[in-house]
Amino acid sequence: MTRSDRSPHGGDLPSGVARIAVDLLGGDGAPAVVVDGALRACSADPDLQLVLVGPQAAADEVIGALAVADRERVSVIVVESHIGMADAPLRNIRRETTVRAAAEAVYAGRAHGMVSAGSSGAAVAASAHVLGRLRGVRRPALAAALPTPHGPVLLVDVGVTLDATMLELVQHAVLGAAYAVAALKIQKPRVGLLSIGSEPGKGDRLRRAVSIALSDIPLPTGGRYVGLVEGHDVPQGGPADVVVTDGFTGNVLLKGIEGALRGTRGHEAAAVLLGVVGDVVVCHGSAAGADIADGITLAARLHRDRIIPAVAGLADDLLTELSSAGGLTIRDALGERS
Amino acid sequence: MTRSDRSPHGGDLPSGVARIAVDLLGGDGAPAVVVDGALRACSADPDLQLVLVGPQAAADEVIGALAVADRERVSVIVVESHIGMADAPLRNIRRETTVRAAAEAVYAGRAHGMVSAGSSGAAVAASAHVLGRLRGVRRPALAAALPTPHGPVLLVDVGVTLDATMLELVQHAVLGAAYAVAALKIQKPRVGLLSIGSEPGKGDRLRRAVSIALSDIPLPTGGRYVGLVEGHDVPQGGPADVVVTDGFTGNVLLKGIEGALRGTRGHEAAAVLLGVVGDVVVCHGSAAGADIADGITLAARLHRDRIIPAVAGLADDLLTELSSAGGLTIRDALGERS
Structure with a gap:
C-alpha cells in the first residue's frame, strides 16, 4: 500500500x-x-x-x-x-x-x-x-431509506443479519429510530416490525417474540413501536417511518421493490451502516455511476451533519441496556405471554 | 348449515x-x-x-x-x-x-x-x-404466478411455511416445478432458490442447506435447479421460472412488489394451494371485486384443466421419497460439505 x-x-x-x-x-x-x-x-x-x-x-x-x-x-x-x-x-x-x-x-x-x-x-x-462497533451492539445493520408517497421509509436491515436473533432486531429498531431522528429529521419516529399481516400475533416465532419485546422498551426521542407492518407498507409508506426486519428478508424485499420499479422511477441504491463507529455507506453490487455518486454524497452528508455520532448519542444507553439483558430468548418472550 | x-x-x-x-x-x-x-x-x-x-x-x-x-x-x-x-x-x-x-x-x-x-x-x-394433503407432503404451499417481461414467474411459498424446514422448501420446489409444467405450460422449468446474492453459498443457514439438497435431487419432467436468485429476479424474471422461498419471505416480497407497482399495472392477487388434494385458491385479504373474480376464474381453470391431479401425478414419487428421507437436517446438509 x-x-x-x-x-x-x-x-x-x-x-x-x-x-x-x-x-x-x-x-x-x-x-x-x-x-x-x-x-x-x-x-x-x-x-x-x-x-x-x-x-x-x-x-x-x-x-x-x-x-x-x-x-x-x-x-x-x-x-x-x-x-x-x-x-x-x-x-x-x-x-x-x-x-x-x-x-x-x-x-x-x-x-x-x-x-x-x-x-x-x-x-x-x-x-x-x-x-469497531458501538457499545453494546451485537451486529451492525444496513439501513436503506426508500422514497414513498408518504415520505421516506427506513428499512433496517437490508443484508447483514442473516440468521437474526431477537436481540439484534430490537437493537436495530433502536438504531433505526435514532437514524430517523438524526438523518431523516423525523421527530418521534414510528417503528414497525415487518411481518405477513398487521394483526398482533402474525408472523413466525422470531417476529412474535420481537413484537412482544418492542412493545416493552422505550425508543429514542419519543419514537414509538406501532406494531406489525406488511411488505407493501415499505414502498407505499404510511404506517411506519422505520421498518425493522432481518437482513435476509430486508435484502430480498429491497431488491424486489427495485426490480418492480426498474424503468419507472429512481430508487435508493445506497445503504448506511448503523452500529459501527464510523461513516460507512454500502452501494448495491449492481450500482451504476450515478448510484456510486449518490453513495459518496450520502457519506459526505453523514460526516458534515455528524449523523453517526448523533445516532450513537441517541441510542447508546438503550443499546447497552439491551445488550446486558441479552440472555432473553425467543422462547422466554413467547412463553411469558402465551 | x-x-x-x-x-x-x-x-x-x-x-x-x-x-x-x-x-x-x-x-x-x-x-x-x-x-x-x-x-x-x-x-x-x-x-x-x-x-x-x-x-x-x-x-x-x-x-x-x-x-x-x-x-x-x-x-x-x-x-x-x-x-x-x-x-x-x-x-x-x-x-x-x-x-x-x-x-x-x-x-x-x-x-x-x-x-x-x-x-x-x-x-x-x-x-x-x-x-387432506398429497402423500408425503409435510406442509402445503401457496404459489403465486407473477407476470414479468420474461414470462410468468411462480413464487412458492407466499404465506404458509413461516418457520420453514429444509424438507418443506425442497418439497415446495418439486410442487412448484410440477405446477409450472401443468399450469404454466413451461417444459423443463428452471427452479431458483431465493437468496441475497446469486453466488453459491450466499444466504442464511436454511438457504445454504436447501441449495445443497436441491443440487442433488431430480425435479419433475426435466426441471432443473439453477441455483440462487435474488429479489429483483421475481418481478423482472429471467434466471428462473419457479422461485422457492419460505412463506414469510415470499409473502413480504409479493406484497412489496405489489405495493411498488400499485397504480402502474395490474398484479396477480390470487395464489394456488399446492400439496392439498383439491382445487383451492386464496386471494389477498385486500382483494377488490376484480381480484376475487380472477381467483374464481383461476379455480375454474384448475378444475377444467385437471391441473392439481396433474401436479400430484408429476410430483408424487418424489414427494414420497423426500418425505421418507426427511430426517436430513440443515446441520447434516451443511456439515457434509463444509
Missing part, C-alpha cells in the same frame, strides 16, 4: 470539507462505474475530497479526467486485491483488500467516511473489525 | 362446467367485494356455477343481481360465522366457519374447487384438514 495522501489528519480540514474513501474495486461494474461515480460526485460537490483505494491505473483514470486544479482533491491508496462476491466476508480481515484499506483510512483519520459497492458482507466485516 | 344445493354431485356435471365454492365472508371488504367478484365471474363465464358460502343476506345480493335464468347457476350454504384475520388459523377446525364449510363442499363433491380471500392461514388449515 502506498500512502500518497498529503494531509493525513481529517480533523484539520475545514468543516465544510468531506473526504471520502472510495473502494475502486467494489461492485459488478468496477472499476469503470466507480471511476464514473467518483467523477460525478467531485463535479457536483466542490468541497468533496476523495481517497481512492485500488489499483493506480483506475485512480489515474479519475485523476486524468479532473481539471488540474481539482487534482489536489484526490489522494490514492494503492491496493491491488479486493474481496469478490463469492469470497467469504471474513477473508478480508486477514488479507489486504480495498474495502479493508478504506476502513483503515477512516480509522487513521485520513478519510471521514467510506463507500463500497462490493460485497456488503465484506464491507460490514471489515468496517466492524477495523472501526 | 342449510344445504340448499339441488345437485350435490359435482361429478354429474358436464366437463365444461366448473362449480366453485366462494367464501362470502373472507377478506377485508367482505361480503361486498366478494358479492361483486362473484357477479363479475358469473358474467364472464357462462359455464361457471357458484356455491356461495356465507350469510343468506349476502348470497341473496348475488342472486338478486343475476338474471332469472342465471339464478340456477348459484346454490347457497348458509354459514354465519367466519374466521377473522386475528384468529388463530386452527380455530376453524373446531368451529363451523365459511372457509371450513367451503372445504367441506369440495370434499363432498358439491363444488369442484374453492376460493377464499380470508386469512390464508385459516384457508390452508381448513383445506389441509378437510381435503
Whole structure:
C-alpha cells in the first residue's frame, strides 16, 4: 500500500470539507462505474475530497479526467486485491483488500467516511473489525431509506443479519429510530416490525417474540413501536417511518421493490451502516455511476451533519441496556405471554 | 348449515362446467367485494356455477343481481360465522366457519374447487384438514404466478411455511416445478432458490442447506435447479421460472412488489394451494371485486384443466421419497460439505 495522501489528519480540514474513501474495486461494474461515480460526485460537490483505494491505473483514470486544479482533491491508496462476491466476508480481515484499506483510512483519520459497492458482507466485516462497533451492539445493520408517497421509509436491515436473533432486531429498531431522528429529521419516529399481516400475533416465532419485546422498551426521542407492518407498507409508506426486519428478508424485499420499479422511477441504491463507529455507506453490487455518486454524497452528508455520532448519542444507553439483558430468548418472550 | 344445493354431485356435471365454492365472508371488504367478484365471474363465464358460502343476506345480493335464468347457476350454504384475520388459523377446525364449510363442499363433491380471500392461514388449515394433503407432503404451499417481461414467474411459498424446514422448501420446489409444467405450460422449468446474492453459498443457514439438497435431487419432467436468485429476479424474471422461498419471505416480497407497482399495472392477487388434494385458491385479504373474480376464474381453470391431479401425478414419487428421507437436517446438509 502506498500512502500518497498529503494531509493525513481529517480533523484539520475545514468543516465544510468531506473526504471520502472510495473502494475502486467494489461492485459488478468496477472499476469503470466507480471511476464514473467518483467523477460525478467531485463535479457536483466542490468541497468533496476523495481517497481512492485500488489499483493506480483506475485512480489515474479519475485523476486524468479532473481539471488540474481539482487534482489536489484526490489522494490514492494503492491496493491491488479486493474481496469478490463469492469470497467469504471474513477473508478480508486477514488479507489486504480495498474495502479493508478504506476502513483503515477512516480509522487513521485520513478519510471521514467510506463507500463500497462490493460485497456488503465484506464491507460490514471489515468496517466492524477495523472501526469497531458501538457499545453494546451485537451486529451492525444496513439501513436503506426508500422514497414513498408518504415520505421516506427506513428499512433496517437490508443484508447483514442473516440468521437474526431477537436481540439484534430490537437493537436495530433502536438504531433505526435514532437514524430517523438524526438523518431523516423525523421527530418521534414510528417503528414497525415487518411481518405477513398487521394483526398482533402474525408472523413466525422470531417476529412474535420481537413484537412482544418492542412493545416493552422505550425508543429514542419519543419514537414509538406501532406494531406489525406488511411488505407493501415499505414502498407505499404510511404506517411506519422505520421498518425493522432481518437482513435476509430486508435484502430480498429491497431488491424486489427495485426490480418492480426498474424503468419507472429512481430508487435508493445506497445503504448506511448503523452500529459501527464510523461513516460507512454500502452501494448495491449492481450500482451504476450515478448510484456510486449518490453513495459518496450520502457519506459526505453523514460526516458534515455528524449523523453517526448523533445516532450513537441517541441510542447508546438503550443499546447497552439491551445488550446486558441479552440472555432473553425467543422462547422466554413467547412463553411469558402465551 | 342449510344445504340448499339441488345437485350435490359435482361429478354429474358436464366437463365444461366448473362449480366453485366462494367464501362470502373472507377478506377485508367482505361480503361486498366478494358479492361483486362473484357477479363479475358469473358474467364472464357462462359455464361457471357458484356455491356461495356465507350469510343468506349476502348470497341473496348475488342472486338478486343475476338474471332469472342465471339464478340456477348459484346454490347457497348458509354459514354465519367466519374466521377473522386475528384468529388463530386452527380455530376453524373446531368451529363451523365459511372457509371450513367451503372445504367441506369440495370434499363432498358439491363444488369442484374453492376460493377464499380470508386469512390464508385459516384457508390452508381448513383445506389441509378437510381435503387432506398429497402423500408425503409435510406442509402445503401457496404459489403465486407473477407476470414479468420474461414470462410468468411462480413464487412458492407466499404465506404458509413461516418457520420453514429444509424438507418443506425442497418439497415446495418439486410442487412448484410440477405446477409450472401443468399450469404454466413451461417444459423443463428452471427452479431458483431465493437468496441475497446469486453466488453459491450466499444466504442464511436454511438457504445454504436447501441449495445443497436441491443440487442433488431430480425435479419433475426435466426441471432443473439453477441455483440462487435474488429479489429483483421475481418481478423482472429471467434466471428462473419457479422461485422457492419460505412463506414469510415470499409473502413480504409479493406484497412489496405489489405495493411498488400499485397504480402502474395490474398484479396477480390470487395464489394456488399446492400439496392439498383439491382445487383451492386464496386471494389477498385486500382483494377488490376484480381480484376475487380472477381467483374464481383461476379455480375454474384448475378444475377444467385437471391441473392439481396433474401436479400430484408429476410430483408424487418424489414427494414420497423426500418425505421418507426427511430426517436430513440443515446441520447434516451443511456439515457434509463444509
